[in-house]
Each structure stands twice: as C-alpha cells, then as structure tokens.
Amino acid sequence: MQRETFPVGPLQCNCSILYDEAAHDATVVDPGADLARITAFLTAHTLKLRQIVVTHGHLDHIAGAKLLSEQTGAPVLYHQADLAQLAWMEQQAAWMGVPTPKVAPPDESAEEGTKIVVGTQTGTVLHTPGHTEGSISLLFPESNLLLAGDTLFRSGIGRTDLPGGDTATILRSIREKLFPLPENTEVIPGHGRATTIGHEIERNPFFNE
Numbered sequence: 001m002q003r004e005t006f007p008v009g010p011l012q013c014n015c016s017i018l019y020d021e022a023a024h025d026a027t028v029v030d031p032g033a034d035l036a037r038i039t040a041f042l043t044a045h046t047l048k049l050r051q052i053v054v055t056h057g058h059l060d061h062i063a064g065a066k067l068l069s070e071q072t073g074a075p076v077l078y079h080q081a082d083l084a085q086l087a088w089m090e091q092q093a094a095w096m097g098v099p100t101p102k103v104a105p106p107d108e109s110a111e112e113g114t115k116i117v118v119g120t121q122t123g124t125v126l127h128t129p130g131h132t133e134g135s136i137s138l139l140f141p142e143s144n145l146l147l148a149g150d151t152l153f154r155s156g157i158g159r160t161d162l163p164g165g166d167t168a169t170i171l172r173s174i175r176e177k178l179f180p181l182p183e184n185t186e187v188i189p190g191h192g193r194a195t196t197i198g199h200e201i202e203r204n205p206f207f208n209e
C-alpha cells in the first residue's frame with residue numbers, strides 16, 4: 001500500500017490517498033478541500049476510488065466528500081454519531097470564511113471494527129470519540145500506519161470545546177485505543193506533522209504532567 005498525504009483548505013487538513021497502484025485501488029481519507037488535486041492524482045495513477053473515509057464531521061475534513069462521491073461514485077463512510085455535526089455546518093463555514101459545503105449522511109457508518117480494504121491490505125476503524133462523538137482513527141497494521149484525524153496530534157490532542165467534544169473521553173480514547181498500538185506505529189494526524197505512538201507516549205504533554 002502506498003500513501004500520498006497533503007494539506008488541504010484554509011485549516012490545512014491532512015488529506016490522504018491510500019492506494020495500491022498494481023490493483024488500481026484507492027481510498028481517500030478526509031477530502032476537506034482541493035478536490036481537483038485529489039482527482040488529478042487518481043487519474044495520473046489510474047486509480048479507481050473504492051471509498052471515501054471521513055475521520056469526523058468537521059467541515060475541514062468532510063467538506064469535499066459528497067462532491068467527490070458524486071464525481072466518482074465512491075461511497076462516503078463516517079461514524080453515524082457525527083451526523084450531529086452536519087447541523088451546524090453553516091456556522092462552521094462562516095467561521096472559516098468558506099461557502100457552506102454540500103454534506104449528507106454517510107452511505108455507510110464507519111464504526112469500531114469496520115474494515116477498509118486498500119488493494120491487498122485491510123485497515124480497521126477504531127472509534128476514538130472525544131474531539132467529536134463520532135471521531136474515528138484508521139489503523140493499517142501491515143503498514144504500521146494510523147490515521148488519527150483530530151484525536152491525536154504531534155505533542156497535542158484535538159480540541160474538545162466544540163459541540164460533542166469531551167476532554168475525559170478523548171484522553172480515554174487515546175489511552176485505551178491508541179497507546180496500546182506498537183510504538184513504531186506512524187501517526188498521521190488531522191493537521192500538522194506526522195509522529196509515532198512511541199513519541200506521543202513519551203512526550204505528549206497531555207499524558208506527561
């Protein structure tokens with residue numbers, strides 16, 4: 001499995017394309033903006049988009065999902081608990097100074113244990129609530145790769161002051177679902193630089209007072 005990650009939109013959300021060039025198979029994670037760049041990549045590598053996975057329902061991660069789905073026919077997966085986030089999309093758009101995006105309920109809810117296939121590899125959804133109620137992380141054990149959305153950042157955690165956020169819950173999600181992973185697991189957060197589970201166990205200030 002190969003991965004292309006680049007920041008999109010005004011909040012620089014990390015969008016990832018997970019793909020298997022031999023199998024012409026791709027999954028896009030968090031297409032928050034910049035659909036032209038995403039579709040150009042798919043075309044250049046002759047990839048067929050199998051599915052679109054959204055780590056949580058905030059505008060900067062979900063904004064392009066519906067449109068990309070319409071353009072490609074690929075289904076959109078996110079946790080149904082984040083349907084609540086769609087209700088205040090207009091307000092999120094006003095804050096970010098962008099047009100209100102077209103959003104829709106998930107074609108399939110991505111819940112704990114949901115499998116995400118990319119070529120020969122199978123990823124697993126981990127439900128990691130706290131930033132929002134439906135926040136998920138996506139684990140590909142064979143690649144030692146975790147896409148953590150806005151749950152875990154390099155030396156930080158996602159904010160919990162927005163609707164559906166809860167600090168005790170996000171700390172528990174990280175401690176119970178993410179920190180037990182192998183320490184060399186590469187973590188691609190929703191924003192900013194990559195890190196590893198080992199680095200965060202050792203250095204993350206939220207767990208090392």
Ligand SMILES: [Zn+2]
Pocket residue numbers: 056058131150
């Ligand atoms: Zn967020």
Ligand SMILES: [Zn+2]
Pocket residue numbers: 011013058060061150190191
């Ligand atoms: Zn974000």
